[in-house]
Amino acid sequence: MSVSAxxxxxxxxxxxxxxxxxxAGLGHNGGPVLNATDSVPVIAGDADMxxxxxxxxxxxxxxxxxETAMRxxxxxxxxxxxxGTNMSAPLGxxxxxxxxxxxxxxxxxxxxxxxxxxxxxxSGPEMIELASMAILLRGNGYALMRQSRNGRMTSMDYYxxxxxxxxxxxxxxxWYRFTNDDGSTEDHHSSYxxxxxxxxxxxxxxxxxxxxxxxxxxxxINLATREYTSGQFERGLMTGDYFQFPAGQTISKDQRxxxxxxxxxxxxxxxxxxxxxxxxxxxxxxxxxxTAKDAQLLELLQYSVVDVARIFGTPPHMIGETSAAxxxxxxxxxxxxxxxxxxxxxxLRRFAKELSRKLFPVVGAKVPxxxxxxxxxxxxxxxxxxxxxxxxxxxxxxxxxxxMSQDEVxxxxxxxxxxxxxxxxxxxxxxxxxxVPGGAADDVDEDPEGxxxxxxxEKDENDDA
Numbered sequence: 001m002s003v004s005a006x007x008x009x010x011x012x013x014x015x016x017x018x019x020x021x022x023x024a025g026l027g028h029n030g031g032p033v034l035n036a037t038d039s040v041p042v043i044a045g046d047a048d049m050x051x052x053x054x055x056x057x058x059x060x061x062x063x064x065x066x067e068t069a070m071r072x073x074x075x076x077x078x079x080x081x082x083x084g085t086n087m088s089a090p091l092g093x094x095x096x097x098x099x100x101x102x103x104x105x106x107x108x109x110x111x112x113x114x115x116x117x118x119x120x121x122x123s124g125p126e127m128i129e130l131a132s133m134a135i136l137l138r139g140n141g142y143a144l145m146r147q148s149r150n151g152r153m154t155s156m157d158y159y160x161x162x163x164x165x166x167x168x169x170x171x172x173x174x175w176y177r178f179t180n181d182d183g184s185t186e187d188h189h190s191s192y193x194x195x196x197x198x199x200x201x202x203x204x205x206x207x208x209x210x211x212x213x214x215x216x217x218x219x220x221i222n223l224a225t226r227e228y229t230s231g232q233f234e235r236g237l238m239t240g241d242y243f244q245f246p247a248g249q250t251i252s253k254d255q256r257x258x259x260x261x262x263x264x265x266x267x268x269x270x271x272x273x274x275x276x277x278x279x280x281x282x283x284x285x286x287x288x289x290x291t292a293k294d295a296q297l298l299e300l301l302q303y304s305v306v307d308v309a310r311i312f313g314t315p316p317h318m319i320g321e322t323s324a325a326x327x328x329x330x331x332x333x334x335x336x337x338x339x340x341x342x343x344x345x346x347x348l349r350r351f352a353k354e355l356s357r358k359l360f361p362v363v364g365a366k367v368p369x370x371x372x373x374x375x376x377x378x379x380x381x382x383x384x385x386x387x388x389x390x391x392x393x394x395x396x397x398x399x400x401x402x403x404m405s406q407d408e409v410x411x412x413x414x415x416x417x418x419x420x421x422x423x424x425x426x427x428x429x430x431x432x433x434x435x436v437p438g439g440a441a442d443d444v445d446e447d448p449e450g451x452x453x454x455x456x457x458e459k460d461e462n463d464d465a
Contacts, residue, residue: 059220066137077319078312083132087125118156139210141196222304313343396427
């Protein structure tokens with residue numbers, strides 16, 4: 001049986017036939033399968049649907065869509081910063097071990113799709129970056145799992161969210177309609193689709209909420225403020241200028257048109273901003289004394305940048321807004337740690353769980369032993385002193401147990417493991433041994449070779465109590 005442009009194994013084909021029954025036009029339990037337009041109601045004014053069709057929302061005089069939002073430097077930096085951090089965390093297949101432990105399965109076939117090449121057009125980290133950008137801009141990202149005849153996965157094809165329309169069939173199962181480059185469409189059951197979601201769900205319960213559509217007003221103000229500022233330069237900084245003629249001086253329609261054409265030729269644009277004008281018939285050139293600061297454009301620009309950073313959960317200093325950053329050193333470090341913990345980690349958790357449940361589906365009540373996860377420790381990169389202190393404590397010593405071996409530390413620093421019996425051991429204290437004074441665990445500052453401390457003076461009987 002061939003479904004959605006690829007063949008399935010016998011077992012998969014039988015299961016697919018029970019779900020779709022294309023020859024009879026019936027779905028699971030014999031109900032009709034509804035198409036996308038029948039299943040997804042288009043509500044007038046619905047922001048997500050308007051965004052899907054590419055119209056967007058018009059706010060503050062500008063059209064706000066995911067594409068136009070990326071023209072804002074604040075939105076661009078927030079999206080690229082978060083998506084770039086997501087793609088930097090190593091992704092792989094792990095095995096559950098007794099005692100809540102886990103082991104990285106280095107030779108698993110799925111690591112090829114997750115780390116190296118999910119399809120012939122991109123690398124594994126790039127797909128994570130694209131899916132992250134789709135989530136941050138539209139709330140949803142999609143990847144389609146392709147199979148060979150024996151049911152083995154051959155690729156994970158990434159699709160732009162504008163080319164995917166989720167819908168429900170009559171039995172409430174979730175399907176996805178994919179539109180290819182040639183205009184052809186494919187309908188796939190949700191078991192073959194990796195749906196990367198952002199926070200929240202829409203009214204249909206399938207798609208997540210789109211950040212751009214939910215916060216179009218804040219992003220529209222940022223775009224409109226920059227557009228207004230650039231318009232000042234385009235018009236030669238003459239937005240507040242006007243011309244006055246003596247009382248009783250009448251100017252004909254043709255004269256006004258000729259004078260306007262003369263102004264556009266001689267004064268429009270930054271290059272002509274300082275060209276002198278020749279005025280006739282007693283005309284006077286006057287300027288309204290309203291500067292950019294008086295109009296609070298600078299404050300509005302600064303506020304809009306902070307507002308955009310608040311939408312994406314990015315510290316303002318990480319996107320270049322440092323005017324309000326009064327704490328440096330430890331304060332900036334703590335904010336960076338908060339960014340990884342409260343902004344990046346939720347995205348990584350959603351990605352890992354969605355990949356796990358689609359690549360290793362739950363059968364009955366039995367949880368599979370294999371799962372997908374990131375290595376968030378790879379994002380913990382400090383200065384050399386901090387790294388030295390951390391690895392020194394991780395190795396242990398002086399009767400203080402460690403939790404890493406020398407080979408594990410060397411792998412963290414991209415060094416070749418020693419592969420000796422001692423380098424693979426994790427340090428444990430020797431029973432009955434005593435810590436050496438002055439060692440790593442001894443915080444007391446002693447001088448064993450110095451003179452002994454003087455004895456306390458004897459109390460004189462005649463001293464006052």
